[in-house]
Every structure is written in structure tokens, then in C-alpha cells.
Amino acid sequence: MSKEPTKIAFWTLGCSKNTYDSEKLMNRIDKGGFQIVPLSENPNAVILNTCGFIDEAKEQSVDAILECCEWKKDNRIDKVVAMGCLTQRYKEEIKENIPELDAIFGVDQFDEMLDYCKSEFQVDANHVCGNIEDFLSLTPGHxxxxxxxxxxxxxxxxxxxxxxxxxxxxxxxxxxxxxxxxxxxxxxxxxxxxxxxxxxxxxxxxxxxxxxxxxxxxxxxxxxxxxxxxxxxxxxxxxxxxxxxxxxxxxxxxxxxxxxxxxxxxxxxxxxxxxxxxxxxxxxxxxxxxxxxxxxxxxxxxxxxxxxxxxxxxxxxxxxxxxxxxxxxxxxxxxxxxxxxxxxxxxxxxxxxxxxxxxxxxxxxxxxxxSRIGSVAKVLVDKNRSDLGENIFEVRSQAEAPEVDNLMLLESKTAIVGEWHEVLIESYQNGEIWSKDHVEN
CATH class of the missing domain: 3.80.30.20 (tm_1862 like domain)
Known part of the structure; x- marks a missing residue:
């Protein structure tokens, strides 16, 4: 009988390139016999994908590592692993100053990380958690x-x-x-x-x-x-x-x-x-x-x-x-x-x-x-914003890149998350563009 797969959570810091790399590694680890879970679902181990671009990003990465080490000290998790740009550049300093870390990897060491997980947790390599056609994503599916x-x-x-x-x-x-x-x-x-x-x-x-x-x-x-x-x-x-x-x-x-x-x-x-x-x-x-x-x-x-x-x-x-x-x-x-x-x-x-x-x-x-008020736009419906009210959605037109640009909000009874929708831009307030369904006259 194969063992229950170890539950591993990812904590990704920094830019979109790190998000992409975390997704890539998540899927390799998932197919290798481990279960990927959110941080909130009591993982056995946490893998932190760190950023080392500027001082503020470095501080955020170090703070995240230290927080996970505190979780380990409190027996909330078993292992803390760090990877990414910060560890690539400052591996020896991190190893010396944060000995509580169980393993440190640099960038693109996906094979080594998978081998570490298999060795450390001794999971049956034949046990596959996810269907091979599935794809774990840190961004919405659309x-x-x-x-x-x-x-x-x-x-x-x-x-x-x-x-x-x-x-x-x-x-x-x-x-x-x-x-x-x-x-x-x-x-x-x-x-x-x-x-x-x-x-x-x-x-x-x-x-x-x-x-x-x-x-x-x-x-x-x-x-x-x-x-x-x-x-x-x-x-x-x-x-x-x-x-x-x-x-x-x-x-x-x-x-x-x-x-x-x-x-x-x-x-x-x-x-x-x-x-x-x-x-x-x-x-x-x-x-x-x-x-x-x-x-x-x-x-x-x-x-x-x-x-x-x-x-x-x-x-x-x-x-x-x-x-x-x-x-x-x-x-x-x-x-x-x-x-x-x-x-x-x-x-x-x-x-x-x-x-x-x-x-x-x-x-x-x-x-x-x-200046965009009164214009019509094709949008992609990103998510439901029930926290802002009934039938409110967060959407993006061609003018809004995901995760970096100002919000566009839509009030609609027909919008579907992950689908295209046509909107009429109605107002702009407090940095947010508001729109409604566009109906042809």
C-alpha cells in the first residue's frame, strides 16, 4: 500500500517570472507523487520561491522564510525549503544566518528539488496525485x-x-x-x-x-x-x-x-x-x-x-x-x-x-x-467581487494587464467568470473604472 502523499504548499514572492516558475515546479512535484495544497490547508512542507531584485523584495523574502521557520518551530509544518533568485545569489549567507532552513536551492534546480522531495519524504514514486492532463495554476484558468x-x-x-x-x-x-x-x-x-x-x-x-x-x-x-x-x-x-x-x-x-x-x-x-x-x-x-x-x-x-x-x-x-x-x-x-x-x-x-x-x-x-467614459470595450471577466456587492465582477479590457493595472469593475447579471463580455464604461472613481453591460440599441 502506498503512503499518503506529502502535502506541499508554495509561497511565491516577486514578479510574474517567479509565478511561472512556481507553476512549473508545482506540476512536476504534483506528478511526482506529492499533493500541492494552499498554505491554509496544513501542509507538511512549504517551498518559498524568493525574490532578490531590490532591497524591499529581499526583505519580504527573508521575512517570509523566517515566518515559515517559526511555523516549523511551533510544529505546524515539518520542512521549510527556499529557492529562487535570493537563494541563488546569497545561498551561503542564508545558510549561515537561517540554519532552520531544511534545504536551499537556486533558480531552475527543478530536478534537484524533485529528487530532494522524493528522498526526504520517501514517497512512492508510482503514486501520482493528479491526472496527467491536469495543470495546477497560480493564475485563474482563463x-x-x-x-x-x-x-x-x-x-x-x-x-x-x-x-x-x-x-x-x-x-x-x-x-x-x-x-x-x-x-x-x-x-x-x-x-x-x-x-x-x-x-x-x-x-x-x-x-x-x-x-x-x-x-x-x-x-x-x-x-x-x-x-x-x-x-x-x-x-x-x-x-x-x-x-x-x-x-x-x-x-x-x-x-x-x-x-x-x-x-x-x-x-x-x-x-x-x-x-x-x-x-x-x-x-x-x-x-x-x-x-x-x-x-x-x-x-x-x-x-x-x-x-x-x-x-x-x-x-x-x-x-x-x-x-x-x-x-x-x-x-x-x-x-x-x-x-x-x-x-x-x-x-x-x-x-x-x-x-x-x-x-x-x-x-x-x-x-x-x-476620457474612456462612454466607450465600449470587450473584456475578460476575471472574478466575482461579491465583497463589493451583488452582481459585481472584476474585468479587464485590452488596456489592463493582469495583476499590475488599475481595476475595472462591472455590474452585470449575465457576466460569467472566465468568459468574454462587452461593456459600456460608465464612470471612474477612486482609481476604479466602473462599467455595465453594453446593449445594442
Whole structure:
């Protein structure tokens, strides 16, 4: 008689790439003879997928590890395992400072982790918990992340990702297309393309460019959306923008992290682009019909950023308005060139600039959201929001990427979670867009 499968819970911290990696490992462990459960369902072990990108993310990961170790001390769980970017970079320090951890793995050590689980818990390898056709997901069943590459070869002076993930490594086209087909048959209606730099796809001599890959994905049968996140401006082309605009499966949305808008600061950051080139891409995207929605991120307080440099960026975003724009204060990362730069900015100055930046962008986002009132949009119904009232749903149009953009809410008696719906945007209040069923006259 086979033993009861060990119950394992995942705690995923950080970005969408970590979410994707956790899903991949969850499914391998599930098929290997273990039961994957939520943290709330008394697991025997917890696997933490950590983030090591900036100081705040590191602190959150360490706090999560320490919390799980307290659970172990209180006999609520038996084992605590850590993996991911933080442990890849600081394995020895973590091992020394948190001896309560039972095992530490880096990134992409999925085989080793599965072997550890089988060895440590001595589960019958022939016992399979889930049907081989099932797929465990950390996202709703109707949308999914699609990671096409890992690592990065750009060499930005502030970024530690190459030290944790290595240089750019592309997945094969065949593997990506098979994943799309497999997930589509299971009900996925939106594929969100991610990677450290998806637009650099094919630069590892695979012979297939990012544009070629998009074309092959969109040629697959089915009614689904394809959304692009993390499009590095140095590799985003007008041809890619045209394809996004013209192909009916592509979402009219581009996430292009510019990180700054002053050319001198971009050079110090190693971004291989200029304000002029960024503006050319933005104007080309906005010249398309329908207009492509643009999202971006910037770093405030990078070493050497003067008030003049900051004002240049502030003027740029005030004139050329992103639909969504997030800002981060500079975080000095060990081993990066920027950590050794002169003219490090005082934290009080960074905080002041962040507040001014966010105030400016909030006004821009409000203005653009208000301009959508009265328009009709096709949306994907994400979830029921009974906490807000009867017949209230959280939905997304092409203008909203999952997990990062402002809420769109729908009041409807006919909407179904996971299905398409047509809405009329009625109002905008407190950062939320409200809509109702669109009825043809």
C-alpha cells in the first residue's frame, strides 16, 4: 500500500517570472507523487520561491522564510525549503544566518528539488496525485503567463538579474507553441508574454526573432489574446508595434520599461537608448488605430540624477502620457556597477522625488481613465467581487494587464467568470473604472 502523499504548499514572492516558475515546479512535484495544497490547508512542507531584485523584495523574502521557520518551530509544518533568485545569489549567507532552513536551492534546480522531495519524504514514486492532463495554476484558468526566455544580456548598470539568472536563454519555438496549444485546450483565453527581455528573443542564434515568434503564436487556431510585457525599448521595433496593432489576436498594449527619460541618465544606466528613440516608439504606437495602450516603469534617484535630470523626466511624462507608469526608488544592488557610482542620492531626496512623480502620474492616469467614459470595450471577466456587492465582477479590457493595472469593475447579471463580455464604461472613481453591460440599441 502506498503512503499518503506529502502535502506541499508554495509561497511565491516577486514578479510574474517567479509565478511561472512556481507553476512549473508545482506540476512536476504534483506528478511526482506529492499533493500541492494552499498554505491554509496544513501542509507538511512549504517551498518559498524568493525574490532578490531590490532591497524591499529581499526583505519580504527573508521575512517570509523566517515566518515559515517559526511555523516549523511551533510544529505546524515539518520542512521549510527556499529557492529562487535570493537563494541563488546569497545561498551561503542564508545558510549561515537561517540554519532552520531544511534545504536551499537556486533558480531552475527543478530536478534537484524533485529528487530532494522524493528522498526526504520517501514517497512512492508510482503514486501520482493528479491526472496527467491536469495543470495546477497560480493564475485563474482563463489567463496564463507565457515565459519565452530567461536571463538577460543587456548589462544595465543597476540590475543584478544577470548575476542571478545568467545571460539570455530562449525557450525553443516548438516548446512555446506546444504550451500555448495545451493551455488553450484547457480554457486559457489570454497569454501574457514575459521574460527579462522578451523583445530580445532570438539573439541566442535560434534564428527566430521575437516578431517571428509572435506571428507563429497568432497563427495557432483559437480565440485568444496575446499581451506583451517587459518590452525593452532598445529592442522594440516599429515592425513589432505594427504587428501588435494589426493582428486581431494581439492586445493593443505594450509594457515598455523606459527606466528614465533623460538621455544622459539612460546612458549612465546602460539602457542603450535615448529620449529621442523612446519618443519615436511612443509616437508610432499612438499613431496606430486603435491607439496602443502604453505602460512603463522608471527609476527615481539613480546615482548622479540632478534636479534638472529629474525635471526633464517629469516634463517628458507630463507631455507624452503613459496610460500606466510605476516608479521605484533606486536600490543599490551588490556587485552592480551603479552600486559603486559616485553621487549616490540621499534617501530623503529620493522619497521627495517619488512623491512628486507619483502625484504627476496619478493625475495623468485619472485624466486618461476619465476620457474612456462612454466607450465600449470587450473584456475578460476575471472574478466575482461579491465583497463589493451583488452582481459585481472584476474585468479587464485590452488596456489592463493582469495583476499590475488599475481595476475595472462591472455590474452585470449575465457576466460569467472566465468568459468574454462587452461593456459600456460608465464612470471612474477612486482609481476604479466602473462599467455595465453594453446593449445594442
Amino acid at each position: 489567463w496564463s503567463y507565457l515565459k519565452i526566455s530567461d536571463g538577460c544580456s543587456n548589462g544595465c548598470t543597476f540590475c543584478a538579474i544577470p548575476a542571478m539568472k545568467g545571460l539570455l536563454q530562449d525557450r525553443s519555438v516548438e516548446d512555446i507553441l506546444e504550451e500555448v496549444k495545451r493551455k488553450y485546450t484547457r480554457g486559457v483565453k489570454e497569454f501574457v508574454i514575459i521574460g527579462q527581455d522578451p523583445t530580445h528573443y532570438g539573439e541566442d542564434d535560434s534564428g527566430v526573432t521575437f516578431l517571428n515568434l509572435l506571428s507563429q503564436i497568432c497563427e495557432l487556431e483559437g480565440n485568444f489574446w496575446v499581451r506583451v510585457l517587459y518590452a525593452f525599448p532598445g529592442h522594440l521595433s516599429k515592425e513589432i508595434i505594427d504587428f501588435i496593432s494589426e493582428n486581431p489576436k494581439m492586445v493593443n498594449y505594450i509594457d515598455m520599461p523606459v527606466q528614465h527619460a533623460n538621455t544622459y541618465m539612460l546612458k549612465r544606466m546602460g539602457r542603450a537608448t535615448t529620449q529621442k528613440k523612446i519618443l519615436e516608439l511612443m509616437e508610432h504606437a499612438w499613431s496606430r488605430s486603435p491607439r496602443i495602450h502604453m505602460r512603463s516603469t522608471v527609476i527615481v534617484g539613480f546615482p548622479g540624477e540632478t534636479e534638472e535630470h529629474f525635471s526633464d523626466m517629469l516634463n517628458f511624462i507630463s507631455t507624452y502620457k503613459f496610460d500606466r507608469l510605476g516608479a521605484f526608488g533606486f536600490s543599490s544592488e551588490d556587485g552592480t556597477p551603479a552600486s559603486l557610482f559616485d553621487e549616490q542620492i540621499d534617501q530623503e531626496v529620493i522619497n521627495d522625488r517619488l512623491a512628486r512623480f507619483e502625484n504627476t502620474q496619478n493625475n495623468i492616469s485619472d485624466e486618461l481613465s476619465l
